Amino acid sequence: MPKQTGPDAPFTVQPVDGTRLPRAFYQRPSTVVAPELLNKLLVRNDGRVARIVEIEAYAGSDDPAAHSWRGMTARNSMFGEAGHLYVYFTYGMHWGSNVVCGDVGEGVAVLLRAAAPVAGQELMYPLRPAARRDHDLASGPGKLSQAFGLDRHFDGADLVTASHGITILDDGMAPPDDPVVGPRIGITRAVDFPWRWHVRDHRHVSVRAPRAATPKRPA
DNA sequence: TTGAGGATTCTC
DNA sequence: AGAATCCTCAAA
Numbered sequence: 001m002p003k004q005t006g007p008d009a010p011f012t013v014q015p016v017d018g019t020r021l022p023r024a025f026y027q028r029p030s031t032v033v034a035p036e037l038l039n040k041l042l043v044r045n046d047g048r049v050a051r052i053v054e055i056e057a058y059a060g061s062d063d064p065a066a067h068s069w070r071g072m073t074a075r076n077s078m079f080g081e082a083g084h085l086y087v088y089f090t091y092g093m094h095w096g097s098n099v100v101c102g103d104v105g106e107g108v109a110v111l112l113r114a115a116a117p118v119a120g121q122e123l124m125y126p127l128r129p130a131a132r133r134d135h136d137l138a139s140g141p142g143k144l145s146q147a148f149g150l151d152r153h154f155d156g157a158d159l160v161t162a163s164h165g166i167t168i169l170d171d172g173m174a175p176p177d178d179p180v181v182g183p184r185i186g187i188t189r190a191v192d193f194p195w196r197w198h199v200r201d202h203r204h205v206s207v208r209a210p211r212a213a214t215p216k217r218p219a
Numbered sequence: 220t221t222g223a224g225g226a227t228t229c230t231c
Numbered sequence: 232a233g234a235a236t237c238c239t240c241a242a243a
Contacts, residue, residue: 056235065235067230075230091236092227098235111235130238142236186235206236 016041016049016119018169023160026082030057030101030108035181035197037099037110039173041118045165048120048148050138051173052112054198054205056184058098060107064189068107077155078107085166087145087155094142097150099159099168113185113196114139116204117147124148140206176200 018041026033034057043049058066060078067088068078077086078100086098086109098109115138117124124137124147131137138144145151148166157164179197184190185207198205
């Protein structure tokens with residue numbers, strides 16, 4: 001149960017030492033923010049911490065695959081101020097968590113697709129019954145949201161002030177020099193935009209790199 | 220290890 | 232109607 005904390009409430013998490021990303025970090029194009037969020041820490045004030053290893057960019061009216069493409073609708077958190085969460089529901093049972101970027105009214109955001117848990121796993125496993133190992137906890141947008149308990153209540157949460165007890169910290173680890181870049185997953189429009197980034201050879205990403213050779217049985 | 224199919228509800 | 236997905240089961 002997330003406790004509603006005010007903007008001035010202290011934000012402390014035992015095992016982590018880092019600084020909150022400032023508003024200006026998010027007030028840039030989603031295609032710039034996305035790769036820079038790799039290796040940052042998603043943190044809840046109950047001790048849940050995970051390192052972001054996979055992310056996608058969505059670009060508002062320029063992007064046929066974005067929920068905001070057709071203008072402002074009920075799903076309108078995407079049009080708000082940078083640094084807020086846009087949490088949406090899809091496939092009848094899954095939540096997806098995005099961070100709003102750019103300027104107010106643009107409708108651009110990045111989708112948090114996967115993260116590697118580093119603390120608070122004991123709070124994640126009960127929410128992820130199918131998970132057998134740490135890399136099952138948050139290796140996908142639906143899984144990540146579930147492991148962190150992100151749902152409708154967190155739509156509109158401000159990461160900069162940690163209004164809902166959740167934020168993103170920089171603990172000093174730089175983004176990877178050579179992230180894997182490729183097409184986004186699970187969309188039907190603009191499928192060729194190379195707007196998905198993930199840490200290379202990382203076990204906690206949602207879709208692993210295809211195997212080098214797929215031996216076929218003889219005909 | 221890989222692939223196919225069902226679940227289930229919100230939005231347009 | 233289709234969705235920014237996940238899980239289970241079957242087959243090789």
